């Protein structure tokens with residue numbers, strides 16, 4: 001784990017060869033304190049605003065008598081959540097870790113595991129889903145940005161270190177979810193290190209789309225909300241149209257744009273997934 005953990009310093013930040021090596025070897029890097037206190041408060045307030053993304057929240061059963069609340073959208077938009085996704089710190093770092101070719105916003109989501117009721121996510125690879133969308137290469141990745149501290153008690157993310165190098169594992173319908181083939185997961189668990197990625201709000205985890213990950217129910221009395229932004233490469237434009245975007249140019253913004261933005265309500269430009277389809281905010 002230690003070789004994949006770094007600490008952010010705004011005055012010196014760049015993606016170093018050590019970070020790239022760790023990402024390629026382990027399938028992820030964890031960067032501590034990547035947002036400052038003002039920034040995380042802003043992001044949290046935007047995600048919590050009942051007149052913002054919350055208008056599009058829905059509940060998903062986990063197949064184990066628990067639920068997660070989710071908001072999922074395509075295209076970053078122009079509010080605080082969109083600005084964060086487009087910053088050099090988020091999109092630029094991800095682009096560098098993914099090899100430097102241009103990336104675009106594939107989708108973003110807010111996962112709300114509420115205290116006492118929050119559900120599980122089965123072991124899966126994100127590419128297990130995205131493969132079905134016509135993305136030929138696993139040249140995709142996500143940034144996991146908790147807005148609450150997350151630990152074993154409130155259902156932190158768990159990963160199998162280096163599992164992205166297994167390639168894509170078959171995904172099956174299991175307990176109302178799409179999960180990685182349990183036989184493969186069981187074998188992978190015998191040879192790969194199982195890591196509970198405990199994080200503070202302000203930290204970010206950058207992870208490869210073939211990294212096997214899961215999370216437990218939240219039986220604690222603390223909620224666990226996380227904002228996740230996923231990127232695809234321009235060169236990996238999906239070969240078929242589906243419910244997430246084809247290549248759409250994304251202009252990255254300076255990190256300072258986050259504190260300069262005060263928009264938390266206007267969701268113009270985003271397409272939200274809602275039960276029954278996609279809803280465009282014109």
Ligand SMILES: O=C(O)CCC(=O)C(=O)O
Nearest residue numbers: 111121156157214215226
């Ligand atoms: O929030 C979590 O614990 C996991 C979320 C996840 O893996 C997903 O949405 O694909």
